[in-house]
Amino acid sequence: MRVQLRDIIPGMLITILLLMALEIFSTALFPVIGGYKYRLPFNILVILFLGFKLETPFIGMMILMIQWLHSYFSVDGWAQGTLAGIFVCMIISYLRELIHFNSIWMTMLITQVFQLLYFLIVFGMFYLKNGDLTFLLGRFERFIPESIVISLLAPFLFFVLDKVWHAKEDSLIA
Amino acid sequence: MAINVFRNENQRYKAIINLIVLSVALISFSQQNEAVRQQSAFEGFLMDTLAPLQKALNSTHRAIVTVIDDYFLNVSAKRENRILKNQVDDLERKLFETEELKKENNRLKELMSFGQELQISSVLAQIVAWDSNSDFKIIRVNKGKADGVKLQSTVVTSEGLVGYVYRLSKHYSDILTILDSNTRVDGIIQRTRSHGIVEGVSQDKCIMKYVGRTEPVVLDDVILTSGLGNIFPKGIRVGVVSRIERESFGITQSLEVTPAVNFGQLEEVIILIGPENQTRRLEWEALDNSDDKDDDKTKPAVR
16 A cells, blocks of 8 residues: 555656646547547546555545646536545445456456446436436437547556556556 | 444545545535636636647647648649639628618618617637537637636627637636537527527537427527627527427427537637626626615614
8 A cells, every 4th residue: 555645746747747648639639530529538547547556545635636637628627526536436445356457358347337337426416416317318328439438548548557656566457 | 342444544544535535526516506617826827838738739730631631632622613603702792782781770770779889809719629528518719818808708600609708717718618508598589589598408409498389480490699698799690490399288399409600610719809798797786786785675674
């Protein structure tokens, strides 16, 4: 477990820079090369990585920082994603012993399952606040292709983030 | 006997930090319901720092596309040129008709003492990015406070209404488009003069609610802004009716609206800036003051 801030800060800075580059790609280039209807939620992928790989008391703060950066690229804000991210990471911490990423396919599958969980939490919060099911159904239609692309990218991005966090030695992900 | 819920000290710290962050996020989420997003100076600075990177990437793509379009895909240019010339002739004829109508309109307005035209200035802005979340139909443009843009300034193209300025920094603005589910536009059907509220529902459609069931709306009826609601000026084209849902019961009908603007191919927009913002602010202040006076009247006298 990483309990010292000095273990967290360098990795977090690089992760934020990486997320910034991915968000810029997703908002400035992806829509004009044909992805007008869809966006790739890289912030969710980073949050899932932090949940899977890092056992640290500061996970809540780290999710908050990721979402805070995301809020400069989206009017979505940071609050909803932070709530969903912390809930998902809490669930991951209980299931940690059961999760084994022993192949690329398993990484994709588990990422997809937890993206679905993230979506359901956001879905629930949105419904509690607005009570609008029509909008949420449209949102689900967009979630399917977006989440599949993110799951396909997960092994590669997890590999990069593994290098950033030197996570191989203390992780459960093969 | 105390029960030890946490396995160790770190688990306890984790629970406390998570609880604090969750509480702050929950409060922020429950209060997040405003029509515009006010930014602190630091947030504005960060937005101004990140947006140029988006602009650079977007401009690079445009430059590459322009080179390809200009030099490699120029095969059918001659044929297109002939078609465009015909279209120019047609448009010139229509322009002449419009000029005549404008003159007639001015004469009639003067006759009816309709009031002075609002002097609205405009700023041309280029789209540099889209929102990172596909749930929100927001675009970021390269004009901000320094160019005179204000919160809630109306944004249009030559085709029709785009939306209004939702978030603002010194050099960039975020525009909430009419496709977003948070937008409400008071609209009027041009032919029948029926009122309704236009809301965004999907990537390329809106719906118009609260139109009376007996209103004789037909497909392709044009919807304009009504000027009510104090955000959008009157008479801007919103879209056309593309589907009508009229039940045998109820008092209203629901209309599907195809926006006049093709958002998929949007590159530049016009931001309207004018004295109407000041007027709007004064009107809201006057309303607030009148509400306060009413409250004072209803309060019981204290002895």
